[in-house]
Amino acid sequence: MSNDNIRRLQYQIESEKKKISNCIHDYNEPFFNPDTIREAYGYNMVGHGSDVWYEPQGYRDVKVDRWTRVCKICGNSQHTNKLLVLVVVMTVSLVNF
């Protein structure tokens, strides 16, 4: 990649960041969008004598609940877990009550 391409892409990134930070944000309804994370399991003791630590036996993929909402104007996306969505829904309900 030439330096011109890097400069052009950096300009585009800054331009998109500015668009997001200046946006008033109008988000669509959150939709269920489960995520996969790497989780450590088990522990092996490593080292000898007083210089001992623990390392995971391995890692596995774990599905976690996640909701996503996307701004209709700038395309910025936000993610949250179940608990936060419930708090937002309860807050909105209270405001509308």
Ligand SMILES: [Zn+2]
């Ligand atoms: Zn926005």
